Amino acid sequence: xxxxxxxxxxxxxxxxxxxxxxxxxxxxxxxxxxxxxxxxxxxxxxxxxxxxxxxxxxxxxxxxxxxxxxxxxxxxxxxxxxxxxxxxxxxxxxxxxxxxxxxxxxxxxxxxxxxxxxxxxxxxxxxxxxxxxxxxxxxxxxxxxxxxxxxxxxxxxxxxxxxxxxxxxxxxxxxxxxxxxxxxxxxxxxxxxxxxxxxxxxxxxxxxxxxxxxxxxxxxx
Amino acid sequence: xxxxxxxxxxxxxxxxxxxxxxxxxxxxxxxxxxxxxxxxxxxxxxxxxxxxxxxxxxxxxxxxxxxxxxxxxxxxxxxxxxxxxxxxxxxxxxxxxxxxxxxxxxxxxxxxxxxxxxxxxxxxxxxxxxxxxxxxxxxxxxxxxxxxxxxxxxxxxxxxxxxxxxxxxxxxxxxxxxxxxxxxxxxxxxxxxxxxxxxxxxxxxxxxxxxxxxxxxxxxx
DNA sequence: CAAGTAATCAATCATTAGTTTAAATACTTG
DNA sequence: CAAGTATTTAAACTAATGATTGATTACTTG
Numbered sequence: 001x002x003x004x005x006x007x008x009x010x011x012x013x014x015x016x017x018x019x020x021x022x023x024x025x026x027x028x029x030x031x032x033x034x035x036x037x038x039x040x041x042x043x044x045x046x047x048x049x050x051x052x053x054x055x056x057x058x059x060x061x062x063x064x065x066x067x068x069x070x071x072x073x074x075x076x077x078x079x080x081x082x083x084x085x086x087x088x089x090x091x092x093x094x095x096x097x098x099x100x101x102x103x104x105x106x107x108x109x110x111x112x113x114x115x116x117x118x119x120x121x122x123x124x125x126x127x128x129x130x131x132x133x134x135x136x137x138x139x140x141x142x143x144x145x146x147x148x149x150x151x152x153x154x155x156x157x158x159x160x161x162x163x164x165x166x167x168x169x170x171x172x173x174x175x176x177x178x179x180x181x182x183x184x185x186x187x188x189x190x191x192x193x194x195x196x197x198x199x200x201x202x203x204x205x206x207x208x209x210x211x212x213x214x215x216x217x218x219x220x221x
Numbered sequence: 222x223x224x225x226x227x228x229x230x231x232x233x234x235x236x237x238x239x240x241x242x243x244x245x246x247x248x249x250x251x252x253x254x255x256x257x258x259x260x261x262x263x264x265x266x267x268x269x270x271x272x273x274x275x276x277x278x279x280x281x282x283x284x285x286x287x288x289x290x291x292x293x294x295x296x297x298x299x300x301x302x303x304x305x306x307x308x309x310x311x312x313x314x315x316x317x318x319x320x321x322x323x324x325x326x327x328x329x330x331x332x333x334x335x336x337x338x339x340x341x342x343x344x345x346x347x348x349x350x351x352x353x354x355x356x357x358x359x360x361x362x363x364x365x366x367x368x369x370x371x372x373x374x375x376x377x378x379x380x381x382x383x384x385x386x387x388x389x390x391x392x393x394x395x396x397x398x399x400x401x402x403x404x405x406x407x408x409x410x411x412x413x414x415x416x417x418x419x420x421x422x423x424x425x426x427x428x429x430x431x432x433x434x435x436x437x438x439x440x441x442x
Numbered sequence: 443c444a445a446g447t448a449a450t451c452a453a454t455c456a457t458t459a460g461t462t463t464a465a466a467t468a469c470t471t472g
Numbered sequence: 473c474a475a476g477t478a479t480t481t482a483a484a485c486t487a488a489t490g491a492t493t494g495a496t497t498a499c500t501t502g
Contacts, residue, residue: 003405004269006331010403011245011252013324017317018248021239023490024232031232040449048225053491055450065320074448074499081320088316095309096238099286099302103234110227182231184224244460261479274461276480281459295469295478 020064021092025049026057031093033067034086034208035140035179036147037079090212107181116190122204125175129203130215134173136203139189148207148217150177158185161192173199180206241285242313246270247278252314254288255307255429256361256400257368258300311433328402337411343425346396350424351436355394357424360410369428369438371398379406382413394420401427 020026028047032038038046044054058078061067068081080086097103111117118125128134129150136153138145145155156164158178168174174193178185186202193200211217241247249268253259259267265275279299282288289302301307318324332338339346349355350371357374359366366376377385379399389395395414399406407423414421432438 001331001334003331003409006327006405007249007269007403008245009327010324011249013321013327014248014314014317015243015245016321017313018239018242018244019489022236022243023239024229024236025490027235027239028228028232048228050492051449052451052493055448056490059450071449071498076449084316084319088312091309091312092238093235095305096235098305100234100238103231106227106230106234110222110224113222182228184227188224240459246460271462272479273463273481276478277460280480292468292479297479 017064017066020060020066023057023060025053026061027089027092029054029057029061030066030080030085030089031180031182033078033080034089035144035206037077039075039077041075043078086208087212090208110184111187114187114191115194116187116202118201120201125201125203126205128173129175129177134175134201135169137168137174137176137189138178139176139185140178140183144179144207146220148211148219150207150210151216151218153177153218158189161189165193165196165198168193168198170198173201175201175203177203178206180204180209238285238287241281241287244278244281246274247282248310248313250275250278250282251287251301251306251310252401252403254299254301255310256365256427258298260296260298262296264299307429308433311429331405332408335408335412336415337408337423339422341422346422346424347426349394350396350398355396355422356390358389358395358397358410359399360397360406361399365400365428367441369432369440371428371431372437372439374398374439379410382410386414386417386419389414389419391419394422396422396424398424399427401425401430 025047029043032043032046040054040058041051043058044051047054049057058067058069062069062078065081066085067078070077070079125134129136132152136150138149138153138155139158139161140155141157142155145153145157149155154167156167176186176189176193178189181204183206190200190202205213207217246268250264253264253267261275261279262272264279265272268275270278279288279290283290283299286302287306288299291298291300346355350357353373357371359370359374359376360379360382361376362378363376366374366378370376375388377388397407397410397414399410402425404427411421411423426434428438
C-alpha cells in the first residue's frame with residue numbers, strides 16, 4: 001500500500017462521517033436524540049418526515065456509528081452511540097452558529113414574529129435559573145424530562161400547559177426551556193404564559209447544553 | 222413563518238456545514254490547512270488532485286465559511302477562517318477515530334508494511350519530547366515549521382533528510398513528527414533514519430494536536 | 443395462526459455533487 | 473501591452489443522494 005492509497009482510504013472513512021452530517025433531516029434527528037432514546041416512529045413525527053425516510057436516515061447514522069439501535073418487541077429504539085456524539089453535535093452546532101450568520105438572522109426573524117423577545121439577556125437569565133430565583137419550567141414531553149432535567153424544574157409538557165396554568169405563580173418569573181435553541185416549544189410556552197398574564201421568559205439552551213456547561217442534572221423529580 | 226419552516230431553514234443551514242465535510246478531499250484539505258495558509262496549487266499538489274478540482278472544493282469550503290481566501294498578486298492564499306475551525310477539525314477527527322474501527326485497522330495495516338512500529342508507546346514518547354530527552358525532528362516543509370513548531374525541534378524537511386543525516390546524533394533517540402497521524406512524512410523519515418543506524422521513533426501527533434493539548438509552540442527557530 | 447402494527451427494504455425518479463476537460467479571467471513581468 | 477502564470481468558471485458527463493411509493497419482514501396479541 002503506497003502512501004496515497006493509505007491517505008485515500010483514511011479520508012474516505014472521515015468522509016463517511018462527514019456524509020452522515022450532510023443532511024438537514026439527519027442533523028435534526030441527532031438533535032432530538034440528544035434528548036434521549038426514541039423509536040423510529042416518534043423520530044419521524046418529531047422531524048416531520050415519513051417512517052420510511054426516517055428509517056433510511058437512521059440507517060446512514062448507524063453506518064457512521066453515531067447511533068445504535070435496540071429492538072424491544074415491536075419497537076426499535078435508537079439512541080446516540082455515546083455522550084461524545086452529543087458533545088460533538090453541540091460543537092458542530094456552535095461552529096455553524098459562529099460561522100453562518102444566516103442562522104442568527106433566521107432565528108431573529110422567527111422570534112420577531114412571535115412576541116417573546118427578552119427584556120433580560122441569557123446570562124442573567126441563566127443565573128436566575130441556577131440560583132432558583134425564577135421558577136424553571138420544562139415544557140418537553142414527560143419522557144424527556146425523566147431522562148434528565150435542570151434541577152428543581154417543574155415538568156409541564158407544552159400540550160398540557162393551558163390546562164395547568166393554575167399551578168404556576170403569577171408573581172414570580174417563570175423561565176421555560178425545551179430541547180435547545182432551535183426547538184420552538186419554549187417559545188410557544190412563553191407566548192401562552194404571557195397571554196395569561198404571567199411573567200415569562202425563555203431560556204435558549206436545553207439540557208444537552210446545560211450538561212456541556214458542566215452543570216448538574218436531576219433525573220427523577 | 223411557522224415553526225416547521227423555521228426548523229427547516231435552520232437545519233438547512235447546518236446541512237450546509239455538514240455537506241462541506243462530506244467529501245474526503247475537502248477533509249484532507251482542511252487537515253493540510255491546519256498547518257497554515259497555502260496557495261491553491263500547493264493544496265492541489267498536497268492532496269493529489271487537479272487545480273480545477275482543488276479550486277472547486279475550496280469554493281465549497283469558503284461558502285461554508287470554513288476557509289478564507291486572500292489574493293496576493295498572482296497567488297490566492299487560503300487559510301482556515303479561525304482557530305475554532307482547526308479545533309473543530311480535530312474534534313471531528315477524534316470522533317471519527319473513536320467510532321470507525323476501520324480507520325485504526327487501515328493505519329495498522331499501513332504501518333505493518335513499513336518498519337516503523339514503536340517499541341515505546343506514544344505517552345512516554347510524548348514525555349521524552351516534552352522533557353527534551355530526545356532530539357525532536359520536524360520533517361515538514363520549512364514554511365510549516367516557521368508557522369509554528371514544537372519547542373526545540375530541529376527542522377529537516379523530509380526531502381533534505383538523506384543529505385543532512387550528519388547533523389543528527391547516533392547515540393540519542395531522534396523523534397520525528399510531521400502534520401499529524403495520517404501524514405506519512407514522519408513514517409518515511411523514521412524508515413530512512415533507522416536504515417542509517419539511528420535510533421528513531423515517530424510521534425503520531427502533529428502541531429495542531431500539540432496546541433490543542435495546551436502545550437506551547439515556538440514560531441521562529 | 444390470523445390480524446395488526448412497527449420497521450425495513452426495494453425500485454423509481456428527480457436532484458445534486460464530483461470529475462474532467464477546455465476556455466476564460468486576473469494579475470505580473472519583461 | 474504582449475506573454476506567461478495562477479486561478480476560476482463553464483460545459484458535459486457520471487455517480488450519488490434523498491424522497492416517494494409499495495411490498496416485505498418481524499414481532500405481538502387476540
